[in-house]
Amino acid sequence: MGVSVEDRAGPGSGHGAPVIRTGALTKTYPRVTALDGLTVDIGGGVTGLVGANGAGKSTLIKILLGLIPATSGTAQVLGYDVARDGGRIRSLVGYMPEHDCLPADVSASDLTVHLGQMSGLPYPAARERAADVLRHVGLAEERYRPIGGYSTGMKQRAKLAQALVHDPRLVLLDEPTNGLDPSSRDDMLALVRRIGTDFGIAVLVTSHLLGELERISDHVVVLDSGRLLRASATTEFLHRTGTLLVEVQGKPDADRLLGQALLDAGVRATPADGRMVEVELRDDATHDLVRDLAVDLGLGLVRMQERHHRIEDVFREGGAGSVHPV
Amino acid sequence: MSTPSEGAPTGVIHDIGYRPYAGPRLGEGAVAWALFVTGLRNSFGLGRSGRSKVLPMGLLALMLLPALILVGVLVQAKDLLGLDQQIVAYSTYPMTTQLLISVFVASQAPALISRDLRFRTITLYLARPARRATYVLVRMASLTAATFLLVAAPLVLMYVGGLLADLPLGRESQRVGGALVGALLLAACLACTAALVAALTIRRGLAVTAVIVLLLVTYTVVATIQGISADTGHARVGEVAGIFSPYTLVNGVQVYVFDAPHATRTPPTGDGMGVLYLLATAVTVLGSVGAMLLRYRKVQG
Secondary structure (H helix, E strand, C coil): CCCCHHHHCCCCCCCCCCCEEEEEEEEECCCCEEEEEEEEEECCCEEEEECCCCCCHHHHHHHHCCCCCCCEEEEEECCEECCCCHHHHHHHEEEECCCCCCCCCCEHHHHHHHHHHHCCCCHHHHHHHHHHHHHHHCCCHHHHCEHHHCCHHHHHHHHHHHHHCCCCCEEEECCCCCCCCHHHHHHHHHHHHHHHHCCCCEEEEEECCHHHHHHHCCEEEEEECCEEEEEEEHHHHHHHHCEEEEEEECCCCHHHHHHHHHHHCCCCEEEECCCEEEEECCCCHHHHHHHHHHHHCCCEEEEEEEECCCCHHHHHHHCCCCCCCC | CCCHHHCCCCCCCCCCCCCCCCCCCCCHHHHHHHHHHHHHHHHCCCCCCCHHHHHHHHHHHHHHHHHHHHHHHHHHHHHHHCCCCCCCCCCCHHHHCHHHHHHHHHHHHHHHCHHHHHCCCHHHHHCCCCCHHHHHHHHHHHHHHHHHHHHHHHHHHHHHHHHHCCCCHHHHHHHHHHHHHHHHHHHHHHHHHHHHHHHHCCCHHHHHHHHHHHHHHHHHHHHHHHHHHHHCCCHHHHHHHHHHCHHHHHHHHHHHHHCCCCCCCCCCCHHHHHHHHHHHHHHHHHHHHHHHHHHHHCCCC
């Protein structure tokens, strides 16, 4: 039986209350400032944490786990203060580190059971949970072989399994697609998406590859040099920068006719590759307008596709280093 | 689709989706106990690959073999040889078999300590509820318990054999009791120092070598000094030197506290020296624990 998100939303993890909340969170090392006055609220679902290497993503995760103290500022996870209730937070949060962390001489099955116990599960429950999550992450018979012989993709799956074994309310996934080939990358991203939707576990997933997070995240937080560059819903990101690709047929100059009609209607339209028209996407009414004009002109509407501008554009627009008000 | 209640053939796999966990979540004590038991089992290769069982199990067998022979001789030829006590004193046995004990500690300390640092598995432990001090103390406790089992097993075998050979129950119980306390102290001294060395080296081979060299070299130097000092009439020098090897140190404690037969040329004499030996034991154990806690404060995972 599947369990809906609502069923699992306990206090502090509902869609209203933020799962993670930071206030002017700052972490300075002797030579670098890893986090610089970060104030952000992160809710349920899948949240992508984007930033170049060294933007402060891993530092943020370690502070949220209570593993390193913040220099100043506050942070709460699931309603608990990271400075005071680190142990409580760690029992409710799963963590998948960026780097290798699996011993070579034990099997994924044994390791996951053991780490389930380390999260406070009784042994029989840890065994059952380990079998479950290993199945979910897609480790079949190989789970009984020593991890030393695993491929990178299998290791990443085992790392994900140990983060899920204690049924956390939030998982922090640090670069889960690191080192994966394109097809494994897609599998991993689909799995992360499932954790946020089907499993009902809030997800904070980091990546320095901006494109991959926009596919699976409900929200995106962009960090740059330890500062918040932008935080908003993924759809908002894409709509603001999006265009519509339209392909029409039926007359020799079909694309030009439609383009002219759109311009007459006051919508920006430009010719695109393959005899298509690229239409500025203002709001949902744009789709209707294109459809109506095509009908009026007696054209066949072959395709109407949103062309997402990538989240990279955030960097281009704002320019790295500048901070947008949230 | 038939339901199981109709008695339909089983073997149908249902995708039951993700199931949340609603059962109990145990506290830090239970977590620490689970970590302790796993560490203890791993020290003897249980729960690890078949290859990693060979060395610890082999060493345990080698530790028991001389005790078995001694018991056999005692039971069979007690009257013939006119024996009225153990052929080798309980307190001397660990000294005699120290090479086996040292190899065990040297091979298993890295397995418990360096391994988590080398593979950075420590991160996964630190990201879980137990505090890092708990992790450090439990790891050391596992290694101490494993070493104690190795040292104590032959002593218990000799004790049981002694009773079979009709040695006096009260006297033997008292002696083996003291020897078991000594075994615990020896295990603690060896495990704690070995753990500290293993925590400072990430590479397993290096840690194994470092621990063996440390234990063998200190004993050899101490034994040499004790021999020379005994021969030249400067026993005090040898007595002080005895605190610098875990084996001579703990044997000295047993001599002082339990009046056990000494296994060194210059056992501690007098209360002052006895107290010094006790203090040195405490410093060895607690100092190593303190240094370990300091070492792990820097570990970020």
